[in-house]
Amino acid sequence: MAAEGGDEELERLREKKLREMQEQAEARRRAEELAAQRRLALKRILTPEALARLDNLRIVRPELVEALEQQLISLAASGRVKLPITDDDLKEILAQIYERSRKEYRFRF
Template sequence: MSIDENYDEGNEGQETGQDDLEAIRQRKLQELQRQAEEERRRQELAAQRRAALRAILTPEARERLDNLRVVKPELVDALEQQLIALAQSGRVKVPITDEDLKKILETIYKQTHREFRIRYR
């Protein structure tokens, strides 16, 4: 075996390694592009949701929901979805005022709140 033959065999290993590295780079690039597309879709849906809520709620009611989001983000997300659905189906008077929202929140609280009593004997 000559020196040139050894050199060629060594280059084949390097090319395979470079091909593998390029494949890894391509997969990583595709993954990053997919993540960027998902994030763009999430932002687009959030913008549509905010626009719908601007049309459905008065500024005071939106402010109340924003304040409540700090404490109960899951509740606010679910409530916003319900309000949008109700408004689209015409089952609620639009715009929803702060007083209307308070009544809705009070109803939800009564339905979900559990009172615990501890008795000592």
């Protein structure tokens, strides 16, 4: 009898672990799908040179690039930016971001 209870408990633990693994796999799949959609959108709105600059910047400042990508996609979707965004356009946007962040940090103690 006690062995049966142990077997049932072991089976419940296995099922729980299997569900957790399936949920993690699904979350990874959704994240990969969203990343692919974002990449496709960026390929449409950026020139190859601008996209390469963004990829290089991602190595150094991934959090900045993620936020910038969302902003660029939103701007393009709303028609508030001229398409395609060139490398020079992207440099200008990055310079503005840098200037803003420099001012923000300048006054913090």
